[in-house]
Amino acid sequence: MYGGDILRGHSRMRKVPAPEVSADRGLVVEDAGTGYCGAVVGFERTYDGDFVRLEDGARTTRLFALREAAFLIDGRRVTLVRPKPAPAAAAQTRSASGSTKVEGLRARTARASRIWVEGVHDAALVESVWGHDLRVEGVVVEHLEGLDNLGERLADFGPGPGRRVGVLVDHLVTGSKESKLTRSLGEHVLVTGHPFIDVWEAVKPAAVGIAAWPKIPRGEDWKTGICRELGWGTPREGWRRVYSSVSSFRDLEAPLIGAVEQLVDFVTE
Known part of the structure; x- marks a missing residue:
């Protein structure tokens, strides 16, 4: 007697599902039908469905339909799928001072202080x-x-x-x-x-790209001396560096x- 369901056929005849792989840009795959090998460089959508564009070593490109088990990676069949869109960046919740940011802020009347x-x-x-x-x-x-x-x-x-x-x-x-x-x-x-x-x-010195603030002799204009020692030109030019950092x-x-x-x-x- 046979065990199991004989209508399912022999295990070697069953279709093995191909794992889904995200077709990220630069991924190298082989088209199982033609043997064409190339890197993913883009996608196109037509009336006939979604296609992936592959580029080979000669910089030529071809379109291939995104169908189940249609590609090979390291000799194994895979199903390429479009990459999921990157999650939207979370809204910034902290101000530059580190405090909780108040969204939709409306100007309030200035305090007397x-x-x-x-x-x-x-x-x-x-x-x-x-x-x-x-x-x-x-x-x-x-x-x-x-x-x-x-x-x-x-x-x-x-x-x-x-x-x-x-x-x-x-x-x-x-x-x-x-x-x-x-x-x-x-x-x-x-x-x-x-x-x-x-x-x-x-x-902080690291913020402006220096190891430390130079020591300026007593009696000399400090900003002028700093700009001279650091090669920053005039104090006005030096201030631009400091402020932008x-x-x-x-x-x-x-x-x-x-x-x-x-x-x-x-x-x-």
């Missing part, structure tokens, strides 16, 4: 990294055009409850001129800063990040 920075370069870097957060909170950043103007600006502004001022200072270290100019300014003013001579130096908080040194975060918290309390 302000953040002041020493110069235009400081303001540009703060905007580049924290701009989204500041727009969410309605905080305006203004530059002082030099710390020597701080006392006069505070007198004109009149800090008070709901009208705070956060001040970001370069080279804020014990005993410096900057530390002396920012003492005892009242409870509605917060001064934070970083230890670097200039805000350029608060950008910053895309997120990861390109900045920790003291600057901490100083700005403190100010944002202070003026939005």
